[in-house]
Amino acid sequence: MVSFACFSWFVYTHGDDNNKEGTPNQQVLAGWKVWQDNNCQSCHQLYGLGGYMGPDLTNVATQTGKGPSYMEPYIKYGTGRMPSFHLSDTDVHDLIGFLKWVDKSGQSKLSEGMNQQSGSF
Amino acid sequence: MLVTSLLCGLLSSFAFLYPEIFNKYIPFYQLRPFHVSAALFWIISAATAGVMHYKKEVLINSQMKKKHEKLFIVLWISTILIIFSCYALKIFGGREYWEFPPILSLPLLISWLVFMFSFYKPLFQSKEKKPLYVWMWATGIFFFLITFLEQNVWLIPWFRSSFIKEVTIQWKSNGSMVGAWNQIIYGTALYLMVLIGGDKKIAETKKAFFFYFLGFTNLMFNWGHHIYNVPNAGWIRNTAYIISMTELLFFVNIIMDFKSKLDEKRKFDHIIPYRFLIAAEFWVFANLTLALLISVPAINRYTHGTHITVAHAMGATIGINTMILLGSLGYILQVDQQSATKKRWINIGYWISQISLGIFWISLIFAGILKGYRSVKLNMDNFQEVMSPVMTVLKIFSLSGVFLAVGLGIIAINYIIMLNGKSKDNDINVP
Numbered sequence: 001m002v003s004f005a006c007f008s009w010f011v012y013t014h015g016d017d018n019n020k021e022g023t024p025n026q027q028v029l030a031g032w033k034v035w036q037d038n039n040c041q042s043c044h045q046l047y048g049l050g051g052y053m054g055p056d057l058t059n060v061a062t063q064t065g066k067g068p069s070y071m072e073p074y075i076k077y078g079t080g081r082m083p084s085f086h087l088s089d090t091d092v093h094d095l096i097g098f099l100k101w102v103d104k105s106g107q108s109k110l111s112e113g114m115n116q117q118s119g120s121f
Numbered sequence: 122m123l124v125t126s127l128l129c130g131l132l133s134s135f136a137f138l139y140p141e142i143f144n145k146y147i148p149f150y151q152l153r154p155f156h157v158s159a160a161l162f163w164i165i166s167a168a169t170a171g172v173m174h175y176k177k178e179v180l181i182n183s184q185m186k187k188k189h190e191k192l193f194i195v196l197w198i199s200t201i202l203i204i205f206s207c208y209a210l211k212i213f214g215g216r217e218y219w220e221f222p223p224i225l226s227l228p229l230l231i232s233w234l235v236f237m238f239s240f241y242k243p244l245f246q247s248k249e250k251k252p253l254y255v256w257m258w259a260t261g262i263f264f265f266l267i268t269f270l271e272q273n274v275w276l277i278p279w280f281r282s283s284f285i286k287e288v289t290i291q292w293k294s295n296g297s298m299v300g301a302w303n304q305i306i307y308g309t310a311l312y313l314m315v316l317i318g319g320d321k322k323i324a325e326t327k328k329a330f331f332f333y334f335l336g337f338t339n340l341m342f343n344w345g346h347h348i349y350n351v352p353n354a355g356w357i358r359n360t361a362y363i364i365s366m367t368e369l370l371f372f373v374n375i376i377m378d379f380k381s382k383l384d385e386k387r388k389f390d391h392i393i394p395y396r397f398l399i400a401a402e403f404w405v406f407a408n409l410t411l412a413l414l415i416s417v418p419a420i421n422r423y424t425h426g427t428h429i430t431v432a433h434a435m436g437a438t439i440g441i442n443t444m445i446l447l448g449s450l451g452y453i454l455q456v457d458q459q460s461a462t463k464k465r466w467i468n469i470g471y472w473i474s475q476i477s478l479g480i481f482w483i484s485l486i487f488a489g490i491l492k493g494y495r496s497v498k499l500n501m502d503n504f505q506e507v508m509s510p511v512m513t514v515l516k517i518f519s520l521s522g523v524f525l526a527v528g529l530g531i532i533a534i535n536y537i538i539m540l541n542g543k544s545k546d547n548d549i550n551v552p
């Protein structure tokens with residue numbers, strides 16, 4: 001129990017020492033709320049975690065051929081598979097802001113060179 | 122809850138395949154929370170129902186107040202009904218698997234604290250030596266509280282100061298919570314084996330306690346295998362990898378015990394609850410094999426974010442948890458004393474669900490292999506192109522899901538009929 005408590009403490013305080021994406025601003029937090037209020041995680045993944053109806057969106061903000069101008073019409077109008085959520089322009093931009101912030105945290109896809117002989121990365 | 126989970130799971134699988142039709146009425150993003158919440162609440166509710174029933178037999182000479190149990194039941198069930206009403210109105214706000222507005226975590230927490238009081242009070246009052254299953258229940262119930270609280274720390278701004286930290290803690294609590302309810306459920310399985318076999322010693326051996334501590338260690342430390350690809354601290358990944366590999370000992374133990382299990386099966390196979398336990402044993406072996414493989418980071422690189430994860434999750438929740446709980450509920454409802462017709466129907470439901478679960482599980486694994494190969498090995502970027510052949514496999518998955526729902530549904534409906542009969546006789550107190 002003591003080791004569990006200590007381990008948990010270390011996870012909370014040193015689980016992410018890099019924090020590449022920085023502390024979220026108000027727009028990011030608002031976008032995060034839009035993400036949860038509309039249950040985006042049911043269909044999409046961040047770091048491969050979520051539903052499999054749609055693509056992983058971790059790095060959609062900077063993927064070649066994608067980015068904010070690619071994302072906006074999808075979020076606003078939906079597609080054949082994705083319904084329209086009738087989001088306001090503010091919500092759409094906040095959501096894009098959130099995904100741009102997530103993108104800065106790292107890459108979802110792991111490169112082959114990361115494999116070690118032990119089986120770990 | 123089980124019936125709701127089956128129906129919503131079926132609808133979800135078809136909504137996944139044919140979203141253009143379902144989006145007009147009830148889209149996938151609305152169906153999925155119904156299904157996963159119903160599945161979670163089925164597992165947790167049935168596990169607690171078992172504990173509430175068995176502790177009357179186990180913790181003798183103790184002062185137990187029924188009003189606490191009734192308060193837990195009323196609060197727990199009414200909160201679940203509110204949660205499902207929110208889903209029906211598309212009111213979300215939570216995170217994956219707990220999509221409901223976070224304020225509803227409060228009544229769930231209060232009801233769990235009431236349940237804990239109703240369990241721990243007689244436990245501490247009882248001075249007798251506690252068999253292993255009581256330890257397992259006590260561990261699972263306590264750690265469910267811890268992980269439930271941890272599930273909700275995201276409401277504190279500090280925990281959201283980093284996306285990686287937030288995801289890491291989310292999956293720390295998710296992973297350990299599964300371990301917590303597994304402790305409760307495996308404790309129930311062990312108690313059932315003591316009752317069926319009539320041998321109390323199986324819950325007192327050093328080997329049994331060793332495996333309890335092994336499971337407990339995995340509960341606390343192996344959760345990182347859910348998030349190998351998240352760029353958090355390397356020691357989280359390495360700890361999870363090492364601890365996860367200790368589950369090889371469970372795997373080896375199952376193989377070594379195989380012959381004695383066969384002898385045991387010959388002796389007890391006529392007992393319906395036992396059949397569910399032996400089915401769970403088989404699915405433990407199958408899912409443990411898969412889990413050990415996907416817990417190797419180099420393999421996980423291909424399987425993470427694919428339907429292999431779904432195969433593991435559903436294989437465990439249906440094949441292991443649900444089978445043990447159906448065995449437990451069958452024991453409480455005295456299924457072996459029911460009419461020959463009812464027993465025959467349960468047997469039919471049992472075999473339909475085993476065979477269809479096999480096809481269900483294998484098709485998910487195959488779908489995952491396809492997706493993983495196309496997206497990682499071939500490095501395909503276009504989601505529609507990656508998923509094109511996978512959708513064909515998922516049609517087989519959905520079809521097997523129909524039969525799985527029928528099989529489990531037959532059992533559930535028969536149990537509900539038995540429960541109504543028992544409630545009228547006031548023989549049992551099951552929520």
